[in-house]
Amino acid sequence: MITLEIIEGFVGKKGEIYVKKKLREALGLSPGDKVEFIIKGNIAIMRKKPSARDLLKAKKVKIDVKELLNLRKEFEEELIK
Amino acid sequence: MIKDMLFDTTFLLPFFGIDLEEINQLTDKAYLMVRKMYFAEISIYEVKFKLVSLYRKGKIPFELLNDFWRNLSILIDDPKIKFIEYDEQIDKLVNALEKDDKINLDIIDQIIVATASKVSVLVTLDNDILKHKALLREEYGITVYSLEDLKKLLS
Numbered sequence: 086m087i088t089l090e091i092i093e094g095f096v097g098k099k100g101e102i103y104v105k106k107k108l109r110e111a112l113g114l115s116p117g118d119k120v121e122f123i124i125k126g127n128i129a130i131m132r133k134k135p136s137a138r139d140l141l142k143a144k145k146v147k148i149d150v151k152e153l154l155n156l157r158k159e160f161e162e163e164l165i166k
Numbered sequence: 167m168i169k170d171m172l173f174d175t176t177f178l179l180p181f182f183g184i185d186l187e188e189i190n191q192l193t194d195k196a197y198l199m200v201r202k203m204y205f206a207e208i209s210i211y212e213v214k215f216k217l218v219s220l221y222r223k224g225k226i227p228f229e230l231l232n233d234f235w236r237n238l239s240i241l242i243d244d245p246k247i248k249f250i251e252y253d254e255q256i257d258k259l260v261n262a263l264e265k266d267d268k269i270n271l272d273i274i275d276q277i278i279v280a281t282a283s284k285v286s287v288l289v290t291l292d293n294d295i296l297k298h299k300a301l302l303r304e305e306y307g308i309t310v311y312s313l314e315d316l317k318k319l320l321s
Contacts, residue, residue, distance in 0.1 A: 119243070121236070137181060137244040140237055141194045145185035146226045153176060153186070153216060154291065160215045161272050 104131075168319060170202045171311070172250070172282040174290040175209040175216075182213055182237050183230040184220075189291075192313070195320045196289075203247050206281035208274060210238065210249060256280045259306070266305075269298050282308050289316050 092111075094104040104114075112133050114120065119134035135143070173196070180190040196203060214234060220226045241247045250256075259280035263269055271279065275295050279302065282288035289311045290296065299310045311319070 135240060137241055137247060138194065138197060140181045140240060141190065141197065143183065145180070145183050145190070146230065147185040147187070148179075148220065148225060150176070150186050150189065150291070153179065153184075156216045156219050157175075157212070157272075157274065157292075159219060160212055161274055163215065164273065 168196075168200045169287065170204060170285045171196070171200055171287040171289050172204040172206065172278075172285050174278055174288070174292060174295075175205075175212040176291050177203075177289065178205055178209050178213050178241075179216070181241055182217060182234060183226070184217075189313075192316055192320065196316070197246060199320055201246075204282075204285050205247070205249050206278045207249050207251050208277050208281075212274065250281050250284055252277070252281070256283070259283055262306075268301055271295065271298070279306075279308060282310075287311065289313075 092105055092108045094102055094108070096102055108114075112120070112131070114133055120131055121134045122129040122131050124130075173193075176186065176189060177193050177196070179186060180193045217226065217231055217234060221228060221231055242249065256277070257280075260273075260276045263271060263276045263279060271294055275292060278290070278292075279288060279295060283306060286307060287309045288295070288302075291313055295302070295310060296312050299312075302308045302310055
């Protein structure tokens with residue numbers, strides 16, 4: 086069973102969302118970092134926005150390079166249609 | 167640190183959930199070792215086109231199309247990555263390449279080569295561009311690197 090921990094924050098006058106140090110530390114947030122929210126109904130999951138290198142390390146779908154290079158021809162045909 | 171380089175579209179795909187094995191490893195290495203990774207604006211559209219084509223063929227999940235803008239926004243925000251917008255200088259060079267009887271390139275290759283003139287170095291897997299390597303260097307001042315050249319540079 087997953088145990089969920091609830092950490093409170095608050096919304097400032099201009100709509101800024103303030104989060105506690107415990108949450109910043111848990112997410113590895115530093116000043117200037119971007120965050121993103123995954124929303125489902127009235128529930129949002131917050132996480133640190135990944136970096137370009139995180140994207141390179143993320144799970145991937147294997148595709149043959151030749152197949153991709155062949156798609157170039159299709160792209161060009163679409164452009165000049 | 168290696169000087170600025172413009173990479174062709176293939177090197178953008180690893181940032182969008184595509185595993186091209188060796189290309190992914192080299193892209194990661196290039197990210198660390200090249201001062202700035204440049205891409206032509208048209209590569210953004212080409213990546214989206216390729217992802218949509220792969221999705222329609224059942225090769226990738228819809229999730230990769232869904233993540234496209236989010237991943238692109240991460241790249242746009244990254245100071246090491248820059249997309250070069252199409253401008254008058256690029257357009258003039260595209261026209262010059264079109265009129266050059268010695269160089270036969272499709273329009274996308276022409277745009278990518280012309281965009282690379284902004285940083286003088288292009289890394290590509292495209293054999294059509296690679297076979298004009300010497301001419302592009304002599305007449306247009308663009309150094310073209312192949313995958314093998316890149317491997318040597320990053321080793």
